[in-house]
Amino acid sequence: MAEKRSAFLLFINTAPKETAAAYALVGDGVTELTISYNPQTNTVQYIHQDTANTELTGYQPNAPVTSQVVKGDPAFDFINDMRKALPIGSEAHTDVVMVDVFDTPTGNAYPAAKQPVSIQIDSYGGAASDPLSIGYTINWRGNSTAGTFDPDTKTFTEGAAPAAFADRKGE
DSSP: OOOOGGGEEEEEESOTTSSSOOEEESOTTEEEEOOBOOEEEEEEOOTTOSSOEEEEEEEOOEEEEEEEOOTTOHHHHHHHHHHHHOOOGGGGEEEEEEEETTSOOBTTBEEEEEEEEEEEEEEEEOOTTSOOEEEEEEEEOSOOEEEEEETTTTEEEETOSOGGGOOOOOO
């Protein structure tokens, strides 16, 4: 049986400049969140070949999000504060934790990956008959760290995830 979309959760660190992370579930006001992996390739076709050679050279993942305004939701409040400040460079950095709650947990902790990201504010407003919304893009920065995440305590523990979430350093 196929898993429902709710079996994949994304938490955003709403306190990136603090010593301890404060993760909030991205969900209230969001009806769709899909990670686009944006594969990067290099294609070469030599003069004696009829078919080109394409090599996969990397990925440039991001996740465009449109959220309705949900005042008081920690994830929305964090993104809305960014909209007001329009941060650039390191001021736009935070991290997210991606959690597969369809996998078997260890205690209350599920396999997860912590990913450094930057947040880009794309839009704010909407049509007259639609709810007020904010559009933003979560852009991946570098490699993720494998671990587990407890959705109840909102705690990420590095290094305890299965091979599917293995660190990708220097590949």
